[in-house]
Amino acid sequence: MKKSLFLYLTILGVLTALFTYMFLSKEVKYEQDRYKKTTAKLRDSINLLTTKLADANYFSLENNENAQNYFDSGSSNKTIAYEKLIPVVTEQLLDFNANPKGNPYTGQDQIGANKFIINKVKILNHRWIIADFSDGDIWGEVLLKYFVNNDESISFEVNQSLLYQKQK
Incomplete structure (x- = not known):
């Protein structure tokens, strides 16, 4: 068993x-x-x-070698590093938001009680910027030209601006 x-x-x-x-x-x-x-x-x-x-990111200064070469003039005293230029340009453009009448580079006059301020900025190349702006109720976009002057200051110029219809 x-x-x-x-x-x-x-x-x-x-x-x-x-x-x-x-x-x-x-x-x-x-x-x-x-x-x-x-x-x-x-x-x-x-x-x-x-x-x-x-x-x-096809249209961006970070990926556009031709636009990057624009800032490299060949002489060491006029060369601008685009990596450092992007935050400087963005910061200077956003500094205009402190204006009591709103950012003048939105291309729009103040419509209501609120002023237009720029929210987002995208530097497309060595000459163009696209930006998003709003006053809290109305939204829009602006296409800007920017220039780096000889004294390394930056100037802006509104090329075209548009407002979207107010959402109900």
Whole structure:
């Protein structure tokens, strides 16, 4: 009786070990396949987002080598680093928001009780800036020209401005 009990227990142990091995080996293969599929999807998503970001930043001073070369005149005393120029131009344009009548470079006169101020600025190249402005109720965009003068001051000129219809 003891021999048959040990035989049954041995067979049961071998079968349990066999089924456990098969289950775990299939689970590992399933997890590896799932990992490969997820990794492929994530790589595709990253590539798609990288492409979209490159397309969105096509018109920007950071990515426009011809516009960057405009600031490199060849002589060391007139060279302007565009990396340092971008925050300076943005800051100087946003400093005009402190004007009591609003930022004069929105191209719009004050309509209501609130003044127009510039919210976002994007420097497109060595000559153009696009900016978003609002007075809290009315929103618009403006296309500006900017110039870096010989004394390294920056001057702005409104090229075109538009207001969006007020949303109800």
